[in-house]
Amino acid sequence: MKTLAAIILLLLTATHVVAGDLTVSVRDAQGRPVRDAVVTVHPAAGVRGPVRFSWPLRISQQDMQFQPYVLVAPVGQAVSFPNLDRVRHHVYSFSRGNRFEIELYGRDETRSHTFRSTGVVAIGCNIHDQMLVYVRVVDTPYAAKTGANGDVVLQDVPAGAATLRVWHPNLNVRGNETSRQITVAAAAGRQSVSGDFSGRASVR
Incomplete structure (x- = not known):
């Protein structure tokens, strides 16, 4: 970086x-x-009211990287994690209030996770250390x-x-x-x- x-x-x-x-x-x-x-x-x-955004709430795994590098997501909504690589990935975060783990899954499979707390979620792959993405979870439109x-x-x-x-x-x-x-x-x-x-x- x-x-x-x-x-x-x-x-x-x-x-x-x-x-x-x-x-x-x-x-x-x-x-x-x-x-x-x-x-x-x-x-x-x-x-007032629920927070919605026009962009996809999606983080792809492609070419051994997360894409995009930074995603803005509303609190309480699910973010999808499609795997477009030929290898399996293991997605996780230790961020306070938003700890989660999506165990190994393969190409053309998708998993999702709902972020329940506002803040910054740093996400990595437990298999490929170079993979890194941030989700900024917000409560404002x-x-x-x-x-x-x-x-x-x-x-x-x-x-x-x-x-x-x-x-x-x-x-x-x-x-x-x-x-x-x-x-x-x-x-x-x-x-x-x-x-x-x-x-x-x-x-x-």
Whole structure:
């Protein structure tokens, strides 16, 4: 895993009075985009109803790797683990609140697991040590991860006070996460949060 020493630049824009689209850009110290940073917004007024996302809640095992490397999943919903390799895999996690184990299963077979607690779940394969994936389990619909361009857009975020959080497996702070208080209606412009990405990702 390439070490990153980075500064996170958060570009926040609110485009409506009642609810707005919040754009967050994550860049390193050289201005390069940082991908797979999970951005969440937690409105002070709370959220209502079940949390749903448009992307598949699926982690494939292919070419001796988990894909994708980071998945954002709602708490209480099942994530599938299809095995597309010719070899068997043994999926497990020791993460607090979300410990689980899926014993050996083979090609074209699928297993699933429901994550019952919010937080970060580091997942590995008990047979192939190089395989590593993270599931960020959230209880807010205003969550997504940055793409290759380092940007993410959270849609229809309610106006008002909120907590903005950025998590990345290499962010070298407690919990690999930094947070700040924002007011969505007044969030237009640029804000910055410094961060050190020199930490090492681990399944432990």
